[in-house]
Amino acid sequence: MQTLEKVFHLQDAHTTVKRELIAALTTFVSLSYILFVNPNILHAAGIPKGAAFTVTALATAVGCFLMGFIANYPIALAPTLGSGAFFAYNVCVGMHISWETALAAVLVASVLFILITVFKLRELVVNAIPQDMKYAISAGIGLFIAFIGLKNGQLIVNSDSTLVTLGKFSTPAVWITLFGLILTVVLMALNVPGSIFIGMIVTAIFGMIIGQIPLPHSIISGAPSIAPTFGQAVFHIKDINTAQLWMVVLTFLLVTFFDTAGTLIGMTEQAGMVDKDGKIPRIGRAFLADSTAMVEGAVLGTAPLGTSVESSAGIAMGGRTGLTAIFVGIFFIISMIFSPLLQVIPTTVTAPALIIVGVLMASNLKKIDWEKFEIAFPAFLTVVGMPLTYSISDGLALGLIAYPITMIASKRYKEVSPMMYILFVVFVIFFLVTNL
Structure with a gap:
């Protein structure tokens, strides 16, 4: 020790x-x-x-x-x-x-x-x-993680007409995810130590009991x-x-x-x-x-x-x-x-944990200075960019490209470090090279 x-x-x-x-x-x-x-x-x-x-x-x-x-x-x-x-x-x-x-x-x-x-x-x-x-990066990653959890748990699925839509409640995976999510939420609300881990273990056992998660044929x-x-x-x-x-x-x-x-x-x-x-x-x-x-x-x-x-x-x-x-x-x-x-452990077992963690990380949204638009806009782009592009680096890039622009427009350019202007150029070039 x-x-x-x-x-x-x-x-x-x-x-x-x-x-x-x-x-x-x-x-x-x-x-x-x-x-x-x-x-x-x-x-x-x-x-x-x-x-x-x-x-x-x-x-x-x-x-x-x-x-x-x-x-x-x-x-x-x-x-x-x-x-x-x-x-x-x-x-x-x-x-x-x-x-x-x-x-x-x-x-x-x-x-x-x-x-x-x-x-x-x-x-x-x-x-x-x-x-x-x-703060925006942390919150954006939270939304990204939550979106992965929703997708892994099939609560959100692909849609040809609307990109994404709610999953079908007739799908067993959805019920396993909902069971795990509700259980973990209740445990978290009761401040039970180890709520997320307990939720995953109980959800896995529940899936095996109802026959939706197969028992392993061997252990080692x-x-x-x-x-x-x-x-x-x-x-x-x-x-x-x-x-x-x-x-x-x-x-x-x-x-x-x-x-x-x-x-x-x-x-x-x-x-x-x-x-x-x-x-x-x-x-x-x-x-x-x-x-x-x-x-x-x-x-x-x-x-x-x-x-x-x-x-x-x-x-x-x-x-x-x-x-x-x-x-x-x-x-x-x-x-x-x-x-x-x-x-034998499917993503539906870990999906509730990712959703809950996303909620916890999204709490950083309250720390952002939303009253100043020159801060709010690049922060918003970062937060929504990560889940919508399905990429942490792309969401980060969107926000860091917008930040110098809004700060210059609000005549606060002296508050922007030289490195941020360098990052602006790097990200613009990177987007042009990788997305043309």
Whole structure:
């Protein structure tokens, strides 16, 4: 216990080992779907699914260890689905680039990430973002998470006429989600410790009782070998020799840069780690952990790792230090042999947790200065942009493009830091390059 206190400063963070463990379990259960979704995405690029499963678990575990020990943040690092989809469907399938070369592009972007971090450019960017915009980023991520939860729980479904619509109550998944949501809401209202985690466990049991969640055929199985993917990124760095591939590297760099920056701001704001001046302690260490995790992920054989928004579920359960991240990493190591058990847990079980966390994060809306339109408009774009574009980085970009414009129009341009004007130019160019 003394060693844990010395490393993670639990008393200073007003937390306990038990609370960190429960928070980690909550984050792990919320994030465990990545063990099956990410391999399917990587398989579309040609990566063997078995190896992709083990790589996903191992890369996530190492990423969590890095974040826990280097930054002492209660945040998990895992392969991001947005970057994974870009890797598989845009780069490999769309551009007909081999997955080995695509991994090399991720590795090069990751090394550039480390250099940018060492020279504190990422830290300068985050600290330059105004406090009102940080509140907007946190709230926007909350709405984004809630939307994912509503979609995963099939309470919201696709519609050809209205884009989205309410799900059918004749669908069993909807009833499982509603059961979990109502249960968790009641537990939260009663201030029951561990409400979100209890809600997920009871919902899973409920689904099994009514026959909508199958019982696992076995509990333990061996983890597939990572031999097909390990080191391929290093062996194929020499293939990054065309303008097209360097554009792929740049895209990986920019998307993961701002995805991670936005998510880290949201998670640390939720955890109450941002000081009165809007600065985030140890943010440089968090960025170093993140960029190092990207390198190890590429070497192992997966698309870019990043800050997991599902970490917010654990933070909502009281996770406040890197011990939460360490526990999450341990759970992912263990998960490599418990894949049959994890495979039966559907997204409908974790959907209520994401919706509840979205509500908690949306509370930051009240902290935004809505009386000043030059603040309100870019904040609004950020908040609605994330769920509507289904991208944290795109929502962040919309807000940070609008912010200098409204501040100049209101003759408050001197209050805008030079870095914000640089970000304005970067985002405009990025949108032109990626969306034309």
